[in-house]
Amino acid sequence: MTSEIRALLREELQGLSAYGAPQLDVAVRLNVNENSYAPPTEVVRAVARALEGEIATLNRYPDRDALKLRADLAAYLGHGLTAEQVYAANGSNEVQQQLLQAFGGPGRTALGFGPAYSMHxxxxxxxxxxxxxxxxxxxxxxxxxHVEAVLREYRPAITFLCSPNNPTGTALSLDVVRAALAATSGIVVVDEAYAEFARPGTPSALTLLEANPRLVVTRTMSKAFAFAGARVGYLAAGPEIVEAVQLVRLPYHLSALTQAAARAALAHADVLLSTVEQIKIQRDRIVAELRERGHQVADSDANFVLYRVARDGSADETDQKVVWRRILDAGVLVRDVGLPGWLRVTAGTPAETSAFLAAVETSDSLPAAVETLEN
Incomplete structure (x- = not known):
């Protein structure tokens, strides 16, 4: 960006970098928490049929309110939710952006608890x-x-809680969500992008919606549904929240093709979600084997694992960027989330997990590096 254009940029955006992760052509890509399992053939065919049914009428705008999709999403979530309590958009990022457009803005504050999702x-x-x-x-x-004390101090208009949290994988107690609701008069957003991967007994904030009109739960079809390329995210909240978000949406923001594809996928939810248990097995395998090797590993209720590159509690002289490069050289792409001394890896197929663990073993056997490599 030239200095002339940079000077015209809004002040709060100057110096920032666009969100993103390296997109490299390597054998094993475990850096962006995708589902490594492609949609099964029967789902591919169902989506293709649904898209074909829409193509002949692409001269017309889509259903502006996506009511059928919202009804399907409500049925999937359960908890007595209806279409009026669900809103869908192009990924949960757009949902959260629209929440900020509706309830944030100049003179207002949003608050999160880092390290958390860097997009917020x-x-x-x-x-x-x-x-x-x-x-x-x-x-x-x-x-x-801690949540209560921070919220009472800053009084944010919007509070973001991630459960499970990205990049750590840790889930929240519902007591934390209740404390946030009690400590602020603003909107509380619980980002549950990875909820389907949670360990048994992990609660969802969906159970608190009925009694809390300021609570919003956001979800996505990108992870558990193996539908990242379709870009479908959604929220569950009271009808008033849904009405407010619709004030700032773009006209016809969700294409007819996206709506049709998402509905076809939801009709085959049991088939698509059948890979979740397999991914959880690999996640737990990564956690167990890294701990056996002396690495500190954060508990995970997601489809990824955050681990410390140094072993046995030793000092982190070995920069995570160096270890990231070593693992990449072994043909495996993981994520440097900018947390000193830590790396994040997505749980994939058994073969991908084996490749990652072999790469870590190779990296661990090398002497500590003193140089820093940029990724």
Missing amino acids: PLLAAGTATGWVDGGRGPDFGLTAS
Whole structure:
């Protein structure tokens, strides 16, 4: 960007970098938490039929309110939800952006607890909403008392809670969500992008919706549904929240093709979600084997694992960027999330997990590096 254009950019956007991860052509890509399993043939055929049914009428605008899709999403979520309590958009990122457009903006603040999803502060900046990082404990946990204290201090218009959290994988107790709702008069958004991968007994904030009109739960079809390329995200909330978000949406924001594809996928939810248990097995395998080798590993309820590159509690002189490069040289792409000393890996197929663990073993056997390599 030239200095002339940079000077014209809004001040709060100057110096920022666009969200993204390296997109490299390597044998094993485990850096963006995709589902490694492609949609089964019967789902591919069902989506193709659904798209074919829409192509002949592409001269017409799609259903502006996506009512049939919203009804299908409500049925999938359960908890007595109806279409009036669900809203869909192009990925959960767009849903969250529209929440910020509706409830944030100049003079208002959004708050999250980092390390968390790095897109949230960028969405805040893009909507001219102030951002506060409330921080987490050294174990990446989040307590109700900490959340309450931070919210009472900053009084945000919007609070983001991630459960399971990205990049740590840790899930939240519902006591934390309740504490947030009690401590603020603003909107509380629980980002549950990875909820389908949670371990048994992990609660969903969906159970709190009926009694809390300021609560929003966002979800996505990108992860568990293996539908990342379709870009479908959604929220569940009270009808008033849905009405408010519709004030800032773009006209006909969700294409007829996207709606048709998503509905076909939801009709085959049992088939698509059959890979979730397989992925959880590989996630738990990664956690167990890395811990056996002496690595510190965050508990995970997601389809990824965050681990410390140094072993046996030793100091992190070995930069995570160097280890990232070593693993890449072994043909495996993982994610450097910018957390000093830590890397994140997506749980994939058994073969991909084996390739990652072999790459880590090779990296661990090399002497500590002193150089820093940029990724």
